[in-house]
Amino acid sequence: AFSSAPITATLFPGDGIGPEIAESVKQIFREAEVPIEWEEHYVGTEIDPRTQSFLTWESLESVRRNRVGLKGPMATPIGKGHRSLNLTLRKELNLYANVRPCYSLPGYKTRYDDVNLVTIRENTEGEYSGLEHQVVRGVVESLKIITRQASLRVAEYAFHYAKAHGRERVSAIHKANIMQKTDGLFLKCCREVAEKYPEIKYEEVVIDNCCMMLVKNPALFDVLVMPNLYGDIISDLCAGLIGGLGLTPSCNIGEGGIALAEAVHGSAPDIAGKNLANPTALLLSGVSMLRHLELHDKADRIQKAVLETIAEGKYRTADLGGSSTTSDFTRAICDHL
Numbered sequence: 001a002f003s004s005a006p007i008t009a010t011l012f013p014g015d016g017i018g019p020e021i022a023e024s025v026k027q028i029f030r031e032a033e034v035p036i037e038w039e040e041h042y043v044g045t046e047i048d049p050r051t052q053s054f055l056t057w058e059s060l061e062s063v064r065r066n067r068v069g070l071k072g073p074m075a076t077p078i079g080k081g082h083r084s085l086n087l088t089l090r091k092e093l094n095l096y097a098n099v100r101p102c103y104s105l106p107g108y109k110t111r112y113d114d115v116n117l118v119t120i121r122e123n124t125e126g127e128y129s130g131l132e133h134q135v136v137r138g139v140v141e142s143l144k145i146i147t148r149q150a151s152l153r154v155a156e157y158a159f160h161y162a163k164a165h166g167r168e169r170v171s172a173i174h175k176a177n178i179m180q181k182t183d184g185l186f187l188k189c190c191r192e193v194a195e196k197y198p199e200i201k202y203e204e205v206v207i208d209n210c211c212m213m214l215v216k217n218p219a220l221f222d223v224l225v226m227p228n229l230y231g232d233i234i235s236d237l238c239a240g241l242i243g244g245l246g247l248t249p250s251c252n253i254g255e256g257g258i259a260l261a262e263a264v265h266g267s268a269p270d271i272a273g274k275n276l277a278n279p280t281a282l283l284l285s286g287v288s289m290l291r292h293l294e295l296h297d298k299a300d301r302i303q304k305a306v307l308e309t310i311a312e313g314k315y316r317t318a319d320l321g322g323s324s325t326t327s328d329f330t331r332a333i334c335d336h337l
C-alpha cells in the first residue's frame with residue numbers, strides 16, 4: 001500500500017447485469033484514482049478440461065496469483081447437469097467463509113434504521129456439497145456434509161472477525177434439535193472456538209426463531225455464523241431489511257489469505273442489458289476489497305460518495321424507487337467524488 005506501483009486484482013465481470021455493474025465499478029475506481037490494475041476474466045463458453053468447468057484455468061490462476069479480486073454474479077442454469085460456477089470457484093480456491101456486512105444506509109429509509117450486523121456463512125459444504133442422486137425412481141437423496149475442519153475454520157474466522165472489528169457478540173445459527181449430528185457438530189465446534197474468546201459473548205439461536213427475531217428487531221444481532229444453506233437464506237433476509245439485494249456486498253475469504261469480493265445478488269436476468277441495475281452492491285464489495293488491501297482512504301472516499309448519492313435521493317435506480325439508469329447513477333457518484 002505504500003508503493004506507487006499499481007496492485008493487480010482479478011475481475012470477473014460475470015453474467016447478466018454483471019458486465020454493466022462491473023463497468024460502473026471500473027469507472028468509479030478510475031475517477032477516484034484507485035491504484036488498481038484489473039486482470040479481467042470472463043467465464044468460458046466451453047468446459048476447460050483443466051478445471052472441468054466453464055471457468056478457465058487462467059482465471060483461477062489469476063486469483064491465486066493476485067490473491068485479491070472482485071467477482072460479478074455468475075448464472076447457473078437449473079438442472080443442466082453441470083456444477084455451478086460459484087460452487088466450483090469456492091471449492092477450487094477454498095473460499096471457506098463468506099462475510100456479508102449489512103447495515104442501514106443513512107438516507108435510505110426502510111422499516112428499520114438500526115441494522116448493523118454481519119453474517120458469516122460457511123461456504124464449502126453442508127447442502128452445497130453437490131452430492132445428489134436418485135435412489136430409485138421417485139426417490140432422490142441429497143447429502144449434507146458437515147466436517148469438524150470446515151466448522152472450526154469458519155467459527156475461528158467469525159470470532160477473529162468479531163474481535164478485529166470491535167464486535168461484542170457471535171450468534172451461531174442452527175437447527176441442531178432436528179439435524180442433531182450435522183448441526184450438532186457445527187455447534188460443538190463453535191463452542192470450542194468461543195472458549196478461546198472469553199471477551200466475545202457467544203449464543204446459539206435456532207434458525208426459525210432467528211428469522212422471527214431478525215424481522216421483528218434486527219438490532220438484536222451482531223455477528224452471525226452459520227452453515228452454508230442457512231447463511232444463503234439469512235443473508236438475503238438481511239439484505240431485505242436494509243433495502244434489497246442491490247445494496248449488499250460480500251467478501252469470500254480463502255485459504256492463504258485470498259479475498260474475492262462479490263455482491264450477494266445474482267445475475268438478475270429480468271433486468272440484464274437494460275441499464276437498470278443498481279451497482280451499489282458490487283461497488284461496496286469493491287470497497288471491502290480496498291479495505292482488505294489497506295487502501296482505506298480510497299475505500300472511505302468511494303463509500304462516502306455512494307452513500308451521499310443515495311441519501312441525496314436525486315439519482316436512484318428503480319430497485320430503490322428511483323428512475324435513474326445505471327450509468328446516470330454512476331455519473332452522480334463520480335460527481336460526488
Ligand code: NAD
Pocket residue numbers: 017072073074075076077086245246262263264265266267268269270271276277278279280281319
Ligand atoms: P437475482 O439476485 O439475480 O435476482 C433477484 C431479484 O433481485 C430480481 O428481481 C433482480 O432483478 C433483483 N436484483 C438483483 N440484483 C440487483 C441489482 N444489482 N439491481 C437491481 N435489482 C437487482 O436472483 P435469481 O433471479 O434467483 O438468480 C439469477 C441467476 O443468478 C441464477 O442463475 C442464479 O444461479 C445466479 N446467482 C448467482 C449468484 C452469484 O454469482 N453469487 C448469487 C445468486 C444467484
